[in-house]
Amino acid sequence: xxTQLFEINLMQQPNIAEGIFQLKMFTHxxxxxxxxxxxQVGLYGRALQNYSGVDDCKRVMLNSHAISxxxxxxxxxxxxxxxxxxxxxxxxxxxxxxxxxxxxxxxANVSRVDAKEVISVLESFGxxxxxLFFLMNVLPATQDQDIYFKYLECCARMGxxxxxxxxxxxxxxxxxxxxxxxxxxxxxxxxxxxxYLCDLHGYIEDLTRYLYTTKQMKCIExxxxxxxxxxxPKVLGTLLELDCDENYIKxxxxxIRVCPIEELVSNFESRGKLxxxxxWLEARYEERIQEPALHNALAKxxxxxxxxxxxxxxxxxxxxxxHLIGKYCEDKNPDLAFTxxxxxxxxxxxxxIEVTNKNYLYRMQARYLVERQSESLWADVLRE
Numbered sequence: 001x002x003t004q005l006f007e008i009n010l011m012q013q014p015n016i017a018e019g020i021f022q023l024k025m026f027t028h029x030x031x032x033x034x035x036x037x038x039x040q041v042g043l044y045g046r047a048l049q050n051y052s053g054v055d056d057c058k059r060v061m062l063n064s065h066a067i068s069x070x071x072x073x074x075x076x077x078x079x080x081x082x083x084x085x086x087x088x089x090x091x092x093x094x095x096x097x098x099x100x101x102x103x104x105x106x107x108a109n110v111s112r113v114d115a116k117e118v119i120s121v122l123e124s125f126g127x128x129x130x131x132l133f134f135l136m137n138v139l140p141a142t143q144d145q146d147i148y149f150k151y152l153e154c155c156a157r158m159g160x161x162x163x164x165x166x167x168x169x170x171x172x173x174x175x176x177x178x179x180x181x182x183x184x185x186x187x188x189x190x191x192x193x194x195x196y197l198c199d200l201h202g203y204i205e206d207l208t209r210y211l212y213t214t215k216q217m218k219c220i221e222x223x224x225x226x227x228x229x230x231x232x233p234k235v236l237g238t239l240l241e242l243d244c245d246e247n248y249i250k251x252x253x254x255x256i257r258v259c260p261i262e263e264l265v266s267n268f269e270s271r272g273k274l275x276x277x278x279x280w281l282e283a284r285y286e287e288r289i290q291e292p293a294l295h296n297a298l299a300k301x302x303x304x305x306x307x308x309x310x311x312x313x314x315x316x317x318x319x320x321x322x323h324l325i326g327k328y329c330e331d332k333n334p335d336l337a338f339t340x341x342x343x344x345x346x347x348x349x350x351x352x353i354e355v356t357n358k359n360y361l362y363r364m365q366a367r368y369l370v371e372r373q374s375e376s377l378w379a380d381v382l383r384e
Contacts, residue, residue, distance in 0.1 A: 265296070
């Protein structure tokens with residue numbers, strides 16, 4: 001009787017049949033038969049509810065425009081996990097506008113389906129909105145690097161660079177190298193996420209090369225002056241490698257007052273450009289900075305330039321490394337090497353004796369020995 005009642009109404013007044021379904025009064029009817037009738041008259045949601053065969057359900061669900069979201073969610077919740085991906089795929093194939101629906105269905109069932117399979121389905125149809133909705137909802141519950149990468153990738157492609165920047169700063173659940181390469185290859189209009197990523201993970205040289213080769217000099221300046229002036233040694237060293245205009249490098253340098261001096265000196269010296277630092281180092285010298293690396297670098301510059309005041313600098317300066325600068329002078333100017341070793345007053349005696357013997361500076365050696373008045377040192381010098 002229940003079956004007959006549904007059939008009569010479905011054939012003559014489907015809207016009354018729909019009202020009966022909504023009342024949820026009847027349960028003892030031939031569901032397969034009524035599902036078929038519902039499909040014939042366009043009540044696809046009721047057909048989906050009453051079909052038991054997966055093939056019938058897959059066919060009916062393609063009429064997603066005429067099925068309520070609640071019924072679709074109910075259907076997918078009962079669907080075996082093995083059929084879930086195939087049904088999502090079919091739904092997307094029928095109409096790409098189903099992307100939001102598919103994403104919501106996937107979020108509701110994420111505990112029993114493979115998130116990466118859902119991502120592959122949504123991605124294969126190029127549905128950024130649906131993919132973003134799904135990823136936003138699964139991200140807080142996962143630490144999977146691939147899922148985080150997909151989220152960053154999706155946000156970047158949709159132009160949401162603030163969110164990309166936020167995730168980079170606030171989490172570490174992503175493969176930094178993979179994200180760096182993606183942001184560089186994408187050549188996106190907003191370089192801030194890339195700048196923050198490279199600063200956070202130490203890819204300073206890579207960032208500098210990228211910004212220089214893409215002619216984003218303003219971004220290099222913003223990075224140095226507003227983000228991390230401490231990265232100046234690596235940035236300027238990389239610009240030297242790239243044959244950047246030396247006047248531009250000097251201009252950058254003179255705008256930076258504080259940075260790691262030893263690292264800066266090392267980067268310029270290893271590239272044979274130590275003399276470029278003269279003005280900057282002298283400015284720091286005037287500020288009475290006592291860091292040995294600063295005074296060592298100035299000593300080397302003055303020695304190489306043949307400055308007539310070099311000897312005075314080596315005698316009076318208290319902060320350079322006598323051993324280091326003495327060794328630097330030995331082949332260039334043995335007299336200055338002697339001055340460095342003498343200043344150490346006992347800490348470089350062995351080196352002083354070697355350089356004076358090697359260069360026949362016996363008068364200087366003898367005068368030093370008399371002034372030092374060390375019996376042990378005399379014993380070493382007078383050994384046969």
